[in-house]
Amino acid sequence: MMPSEMLKEIQEVFARCQRSCPTIQLPFESFCDRLAEIRGALHEQHAAVPGQDGPAGNAETCTGCIALTRQLHHEDLYLAIACARGDRIAWEYFADQYLPQLKRFAIHACRNLEASEDLAQEMIVALLGKSSPAAQVNLTPAQLESGLEGNKGKLQSYNGRGSLSGWLRAAVSHAAIDRFRRTRKQVSLEELSERGELPQAQNPDPMNSSEEGLDSRWGPVLVQSVKQEIARLSARDRLLLSLYHLEGVSLKLLGLRYGVHEATVSRWLEHARQDVRKGVERELRKVHGLSAREVGSLWHWALETANPMLDSVLQPALGRCSGSKEAARQDNMIVTHKGEL
Amino acid sequence: MNHQDADKAILRILDKQKGQSPAVCPDANELAAYLEASLTAGETARFEAHAAECAACRKALALSMQMTGEEGEIDAARVHEPRKSQYRTSPLRLAFVGSLVVIVGIMLFQATRQTQLRRETPQVANKQVRSDISGGPEVALRSSDFKTDIQAKPSSASEITAPPPVAMQAQQTKDEKSSVKPVAAPAIPAPVPAQMAFESRNMPRPQAADRIEEIRLKALGDLVSEAQKAQRARSDVQASKMEMPTRPAEMKAQPSQVAGISNQIASPANVVAPTSNQMGIQNAQMAQISNSANQMNQQAVQADRRVAVDPGRAAQAQAAAISGGAGGRGGGGGQKGAIAPMRMMDAPARAAGEKIETSSARILNSPFLDYVAENRIPMPMAAGPVLSKEVTAGFAKKLGNRVFYQMTRYWLDAECAKHPEAPLRQIIWDSGDFRDILRKEPALAQLRTSGIPVLIYWNGINYLVR
Numbered sequence: 089m090m091p092s093e094m095l096k097e098i099q100e101v102f103a104r105c106q107r108s109c110p111t112i113q114l115p116f117e118s119f120c121d122r123l124a125e126i127r128g129a130l131h132e133q134h135a136a137v138p139g140q141d142g143p144a145g146n147a148e149t150c151t152g153c154i155a156l157t158r159q160l161h162h163e164d165l166y167l168a169i170a171c172a173r174g175d176r177i178a179w180e181y182f183a184d185q186y187l188p189q190l191k192r193f194a195i196h197a198c199r200n201l202e203a204s205e206d207l208a209q210e211m212i213v214a215l216l217g218k219s220s221p222a223a224q225v226n227l228t229p230a231q232l233e234s235g236l237e238g239n240k241g242k243l244q245s246y247n248g249r250g251s252l253s254g255w256l257r258a259a260v261s262h263a264a265i266d267r268f269r270r271t272r273k274q275v276s277l278e279e280l281s282e283r284g285e286l287p288q289a290q291n292p293d294p295m296n297s298s299e300e301g302l303d304s305r306w307g308p309v310l311v312q313s314v315k316q317e318i319a320r321l322s323a324r325d326r327l328l329l330s331l332y333h334l335e336g337v338s339l340k341l342l343g344l345r346y347g348v349h350e351a352t353v354s355r356w357l358e359h360a361r362q363d364v365r366k367g368v369e370r371e372l373r374k375v376h377g378l379s380a381r382e383v384g385s386l387w388h389w390a391l392e393t394a395n396p397m398l399d400s401v402l403q404p405a406l407g408r409c410s411g412s413k414e415a416a417r418q419d420n421m422i423v424t425h426k427g428e429l
Numbered sequence: 430m431n432h433q434d435a436d437k438a439i440l441r442i443l444d445k446q447k448g449q450s451p452a453v454c455p456d457a458n459e460l461a462a463y464l465e466a467s468l469t470a471g472e473t474a475r476f477e478a479h480a481a482e483c484a485a486c487r488k489a490l491a492l493s494m495q496m497t498g499e500e501g502e503i504d505a506a507r508v509h510e511p512r513k514s515q516y517r518t519s520p521l522r523l524a525f526v527g528s529l530v531v532i533v534g535i536m537l538f539q540a541t542r543q544t545q546l547r548r549e550t551p552q553v554a555n556k557q558v559r560s561d562i563s564g565g566p567e568v569a570l571r572s573s574d575f576k577t578d579i580q581a582k583p584s585s586a587s588e589i590t591a592p593p594p595v596a597m598q599a600q601q602t603k604d605e606k607s608s609v610k611p612v613a614a615p616a617i618p619a620p621v622p623a624q625m626a627f628e629s630r631n632m633p634r635p636q637a638a639d640r641i642e643e644i645r646l647k648a649l650g651d652l653v654s655e656a657q658k659a660q661r662a663r664s665d666v667q668a669s670k671m672e673m674p675t676r677p678a679e680m681k682a683q684p685s686q687v688a689g690i691s692n693q694i695a696s697p698a699n700v701v702a703p704t705s706n707q708m709g710i711q712n713a714q715m716a717q718i719s720n721s722a723n724q725m726n727q728q729a730v731q732a733d734r735r736v737a738v739d740p741g742r743a744a745q746a747q748a749a750a751i752s753g754g755a756g757g758r759g760g761g762g763g764q765k766g767a768i769a770p771m772r773m774m775d776a777p778a779r780a781a782g783e784k785i786e787t788s789s790a791r792i793l794n795s796p797f798l799d800y801v802a803e804n805r806i807p808m809p810m811a812a813g814p815v816l817s818k819e820v821t822a823g824f825a826k827k828l829g830n831r832v833f834y835q836m837t838r839y840w841l842d843a844e845c846a847k848h849p850e851a852p853l854r855q856i857i858w859d860s861g862d863f864r865d866i867l868r869k870e871p872a873l874a875q876l877r878t879s880g881i882p883v884l885i886y887w888n889g890i891n892y893l894v895r
Contacts, residue, residue, distance in 0.1 A: 245457070261493045330480075
């Protein structure tokens with residue numbers, strides 16, 4: 089049972105939402121029910137994280153949940169609930185405001201017109217709630233109507249924590265990655281060999297027998313040490329390193345996310361790298377007795393070598409099945425070769 | 430050791446780590462909320478910890494961030510707020526501000542002390558001067574000129590020499606400003622340089638007075654000789670300009686020069702009382718200079734250039750010229766509909782005593798401009814914040830059946846002066862009201878090319894079109 093103060097507040101919010109989209113017919117009870125669902129889910133999340141904004145009582149009385157409920161994007165949520173209920177006018181609102189954005193997101197994710205159209209269609213179908221992939225991007229009112237009846241689409245999962253536009257962006261990103269994975273699985277080894285991209289088994293060079301010894305001796309040590317030092321970094325620093333160096337996100341975008349200048353992000357990254365480097369070198373010198381010169385040559389070897397032994401040492405620890413450069417390159421394909429999506 | 434090698438090796442190993450996918454991935458809601466910084470601190474930490482390990486979530490996050498960057502939906506202003514706070518608390522910044530305050534304080538202290546010294550010195554020096562000087566003609570000198578010329582010279586009185594020969598027009602103007610003319614004005618002591626004041630304090634009083642007098646006379650003599658030289662050079666230039674075709678730059682420059690002289694003549698400047706027969710000679714020379722200036726005024730007027738002899742009379746003169754040039758009603762020419770610049774050569778004669786009753790004069794004297802001034806209608810590109818009744822430019826234009834006068838950076842419809850009681854309404858060029866006016870009088874469209882506001886009387890309303 090909802091407290092009367094909360095109910096009054098929700099009524100005000102509902103009235104505001106109705107003013108923003110006056111022609112949408114959404115019952116107040118539906119809005120309240122969805123809000124209660126969202127608050128319950130938030131409360132469960134709170135309960136799952138001990139010590140973080142600890143939940144007080146149940147979802148109705150938890151102050152943290154009530155505060156989060158007040159911060160929701162209510163107008164977007166109102167529109168999403170109405171769309172999920174199959175309100176035709178709500179879908180028209182949605183189509184006017186968000187379908188162009190969705191197409192832009194799809195184009196950005198794919199950088200290929202055909203693929204982006206396919207992705208946009210998939211998304212629209214998912215939003216409409218139809219399982220058939222034959223939906224049209226340019227929806228006519230009849231198509232809209234036919235697709236709406238009785239189907240609760242992906243929009244029902246929108247909970248208003250972020251804006252609807254941001255949610256769409258995230259949903260398109262997820263859909264693009266899923267789509268890429270599906271299409272990547274269809275590439276056969278024959279095709280790869282025809283393209284000349286089949287990973288070649290490396291024959292150990294007899295001239296590099298000394299390096300083999302180096303691999304077997306210092307490879308695991310170095311990898312383990314780096315892993316430990318990376319694990320010691322804060323989650324934010326690890327994420328920053330990964331986003332910048334592996335995913336190719338620019339300093340500017342990272343700065344926008346964290347509300348700082350890009351130079352500050354660059355400094356954070358430099359500090360993180362420095363921490364890892366110094367930690368590894370300290371361990372190599374103190375525990376393993378290496379000199380500064382030997383540590384330097386070890387770094388150089390770790391950078392230059394493409395010996396599978398290093399990867400074979402790394403994989404069991406990292407849970408990978410084939411640790412070649414090719415696999416790493418294919419993992420990066422989404423960002424670096426989006427045209428293939 | 431090469432740090433770059435180490436960093437690249439770390440990243441390579443990091444690259445191998447990225448395949449791990451722990452637990453349940455956050456959904457689009459959480460990702461969107463993270464991008465918009467709507468998650469709580471705990472949720473953010475949990476999301477970051479997960480995304481650092483989970484390649485799929487990291488890719489989705491990266492892709493979403495890149496879409497965000499392309500859409501430009503994140504407010505760029507957020508970026509600068511933390512920087513402000515960082516700099517605000519920066520000790521370097523505080524130290525810089527502190528040092529700046531100290532420097533400014535020292536400079537203020539020095540300036541205050543110098544001012545105090547200057548105030549003290551004339552009191553010492555001028556008591557003696559006043560006691561020595563009595564009777565005889567008084568010479569008006571601008572104290573600022575005297576101060577500038579004296580203080581620019583070496584501090585020792587014996588080293589005072591004449592300034593370098595005049596070479597440029599601007600220098601000539603400056604020199605002319607320093608010319609002198611005998612007028613009846615109260616005797617105000619001229620300032621004495623600080624060095625002289627110190628010397629005079631240490632010397633016996635009669636000796637100090639003589640010394641000051643000597644320096645002052647020498648400086649006066651220098652000024653007179655410079656003024657004569659400048660006058661001669663200027664006369665040559667004037668003669669050459671009279672022969673050459675008039676150029677706009679000269680037309681602008683000359684009135685200000687002449688006005689500078691006349692202002693110098695008319696201004697109640699600080700006065701230094703002359704003492705001896707030398708001053709009689711100097712007075713004669715100064716009278717000669719002032720006569721030359723008057724001659725120049727007349728020459729300029731004859732050359733059909735705008736000469737502002739006196740700011741108060743200039744407005745009336747302009748008004749007279751407007752009516753004479755535009756409508757032919759003032760007897761100034763009678764060219765019907767001509768777009769004529771104001772002929773200021775008639776101005777002095779008109780301003781001398783004739784009562785001007787023209788339409789432009791009526792505008793000037795009408796309550797309409799008072800109304801504009803009271804309502805603080807801003808002058809576009811004008812120096813003052815409020816419309817002034819002093820006319821700064823004058824052109825007339827006849828468009829259709831209407832006559833417009835350019836005054837105070839407005840085009841004024843002559844009809845507005847007849848209807849000062851009509852309400853004032855401000856409109857813009859593309860408004861429907863102005864289009865209605867243009868339909869009836871298409872000729873008014875030319876006014877738009879002038880780029881300045883226009884006051885038009887239309888259907889009982891005075892429109893200010895911007």
